[in-house]
């Protein structure tokens with residue numbers, strides 16, 4: 536299957552260039568002019584649209600899109616334990632599938648091709664990713680003061696069910712240190728080692744988590760997790776808002792990837808992660824949206840914008856987290872954290888996950904600088920066409936893999952039945 540994307544705009548040093556992208560079997564074969572002998576099965580007219588690597592959303596809970604606007608402006612623990620969890624308990628797997636597909640539709644419309652999901656409903660987000668054409672790393676949120684065996688068994692069954700799908704990967708996800716006791720954290724860590732899987736954990740998200748850990752364990756959440764040996768697994772830690780200098784050193788030492796969720800952290804009143812310092816220490820920083828229950832949208836353009844502006848402002852340094860670096864956080868760094876190789880860059884030999892952005896809108900005119908346009912001007916509505924794995928999943932703002940009318944109908948039915 537050969538795809539030709541004609542006449543798109545790419546960066547050329549500090550300038551811009553126009554190029555054609557040839558894709559063969561999901562891989563970028565050439566960027567520039569069309570090589571001799573390349574016969575396209577399908578052609579997308581770029582029409583001077585700007586091309587970016589599709590985003591990698593490194594932390595979300597896709598099914599929670601059905602909980603959008605269900606609990607807002609509440610204290611963090613009240614939001615979680617009173618606003619979110621009682622509603623989650625009423626959902627079943629089928630309803631979680633529609634919630635996950637809603638997340639996929641929103642992510643596709645905002646140029647995102649891959650997501651890392653922590654869920655409660657085995658198979659729901661994996662099926663939604665497959666049906667929509669997205670890539671996903673899927674993990675059953677594991678909580679355990681009761682041994683957690685049922686949830687681990689659900690994870691094993693899910694791994695078995697989807698093992699034939701190249702674009703679905705797995706991690707083990709101990710939810711957080713405040714929902715998993717020490718024995719269970721050790722057990723999950725050992726299981727991750729046995730299965731050769733990475734870990735996906737919420738870490739040091741709130742002041743309450745940080746202070747409770749100091750009180751109960753005499754060390755910070757990051758020190759606690761490190762002391763239990765969890766970081767000996769390839770680890771993706773979400774949030775990492777409350778960090779000491781020693782915590783930052785530990786995350787760097789163990790090559791932990793940090794998924795920062797700037798909007799969710801702000802909305803839940805949890806603060807601002809020290810991303811500038813983490814990046815300076817050599818930590819692989821990536822970006823997530825978190826869920827629609829805490830954000831309340833899954834728009835990586837918004838996260839990109841917050842990521843750059845927050846850290847310039849809080850560091851009193853307008854050169855902190857420049858646009859190009861932030862785009863790397865949102866693409867190739869996320870792919871690295873999730874274990875997808877050669878994903879997140881528009882280069883020959885890399886995966887053809889490509890978003891095309893309309894430049895014929897006021898906020899994109901004049902188009903002087905590629906990275907500044909993407910980070911500081913785009914709101915996401917510019918996303919016009921999305922190619923994932925060499926296949927067109929959205930063309931001229933029409934979703935080709937999801938029936939939105941059916942989707943919205945089903946989601947509204949779920950809300951009627953569970954609210």
Ligand SMILES: [Zn+2]
Pocket residue numbers: 594595596653737773825826
């Ligand atoms: Zn989360």
